Amino acid sequence: MTKKYKTFRGGLHPPENKAGSAHKPIEDCPLPAELVIPLSLHVGVPAEVCVAPGEQVLKGQMIGRARGLVSVPVHASTSGEVIAVEPRPHPSGKVLEAVVLRPDGADTPCDRVGEDQVHDWSATELLERIREAGIVGLGGATFPAHIKLSPPPQKPIDVLIINGAECEPYLTADHRLMVEQAEQVVRGSDIFRRVLGAKRVCVGIESNKPDAIQAMRRACTAAGMEVVVLATKYPQGAEKQLIFALTGREVPRGALPMDIGALVQNVGTAAATAEALSSGMPLIERVVTVAGPGVAEAKNLRVRIGTPLAHLVDYCGGIRGNLAKVLVGGPMMGAAQLGLDVPVVPATSGVLLLREEDLVLRPEGPCIRCGRCVQVCPSRLCPTTIAAYARLGRMDEAKDYNAMDCIECGSCSYTCPSAIPLVQSIRHAKASILAQRKKH
């Protein structure tokens, strides 16, 4: 059955658990009493705050200026008063500078709204608008889109891939977006296509979303884009694995997709770009799946950036059972949170709540050399060897075993019968190797 669809080597099949929210239409989440908008909504240099406490701001107004090359501006998600600019808990686990906003309830937009000249703009103008709108990759990496969309001229992009795989269990945000706003996704993809001058546009969707495939096919045919059905397998949505499944090309070690003429953007990024460029309203919201056995009702919500997770959980009927773990993202790659006071950021694709009884806490055992981690590794690494070297502090050997090629998908840890924290060890090795590299 899996032979029918395109895929990659390795990977595994964790329980999908998407039934709870896959059929739920996206709802608008009401505004909270207080928005916390971090100045680090993206990877790279944090934005520089340009409002002061006590100032009134409008929805879509810039509150943080981009600083440096890999940086994008930050905008107010609604109109209201700036209460404070102070360090607040961030989903990364750190306490980072953020703008605290008290909404006035009027949601008054700033005057940029209403310009629709997308069709007249040149590629350079489009890129500038994308940068101004603060568009970042909504798949989770939050890399500024305008940088990814400007590869050097000697590396032309011939295939643009729109990522609708959504292979993480529980998450259905991209799924619902494709079902409900297929047109918008296609319009955004078209903007990317014009910027890049790509010949082929390919939308990859996992086979477990038949309604999304149908909706996207309908919208794509007219625009001259193709929809490719992918096998339902984790991590199908990982960049390199997706490129391989759709084009048969492999990204060489240490290289980027643009080196083989491919570029991947998430469906959420496409929809956000289309929205931002047609309405003039920058990136101030995203679709978030709230799911897991620890929440009363799983939902897909359109949430303003900066909304505290607690507000989302309340809107979904509150916590059910004894909450033990909160993850931002999916269960495979999501980051555990210290509390529900962290805000929604562009990387927040989902909020997963788990109860005490849902956690599987097995004591670590010895490696029994079963080879399962090697079998499932989509990057074709030998996780157990790298992890063993990392724990001995022998980072040079870990590097020789290509630790840097690990995409941190978590398949090895998931499948390990001895519950060895393989990904953590490999991530530790990667960070040490990077630190070493910086020193020299």
Place this chain on the structure above:
Amino acid sequence: MLAAILSLGGIGLIAAIILGLAAKKFAVEVDPRELALLDALPGANCGACGYPGCSGFARALAEGRADPADCTPGGKETVAEIARILGVAATSPEPRIAVVLCQGDRNRAADKYRYLGIEDCNAAQKLAEGPKQCPGGCLGLGSCRRVCPFGAIEITPAGLAVISRELCTGCTKCVAVCPREVIRMTPAAAEVHVLCNSHDKGAVVRKYCSIGCIACHICHKAAPQAYVIEDFLARVDYAQGAAAAAAVDKCPTKCIRDFARGYPEGCTFGGGACAAPSDVAA
């Protein structure tokens, strides 16, 4: 049979002569002092001098590139011996040893989350800046213990690193590996230390640690010249350290420790005669 023995023996003989001549012609002269120096060094290959092992340091010394005092683990005797071999005058600096400036073990300092990962402080520090609520406290996962070439570090059953004052040679390897900068080099003669590394305000410290410095200034009042309070944390001014002992019993959170009265609770250094903070108070 005879031909075989003769031909093989002949080849062996010729090869031996060639090797013998080559050894004479290409002989590398080794400074005899270098071998003597190598003998004088501790032989731990700890790297504290900045050279790859003791032999590297010995060569550097013989060639006049290194300072005899760079062998901190060797102590005064080694430095004096090196100086004697080299025929130079060397003054060894005041010996320094490493101290873990924290007493917040599992029973005293609160955790931020349940850490289930690998036993490595640097790996744990990467997850939301460590599982301890205190931003500077010892994580107790033993990264320092594993790098110590002298077996001078112990992790107590409650998860706190303690450094032996007798075994520590001052090589600074543990200081370099600790992600929380809780290990500091201090004069070996100083026995009174403020064992806290949190710069949070007193009210915040009280929330997560029962033995942290709350910057109450009581030690400063008891021995004004021996204590400085900077950024909500008391520190012993080691230059004026003689008077520091006077404030040990005055500290309300017992975060000042006089190592003359024993090590933190739970460690086996000092013959296991470790004083609990309550004993110190008495």
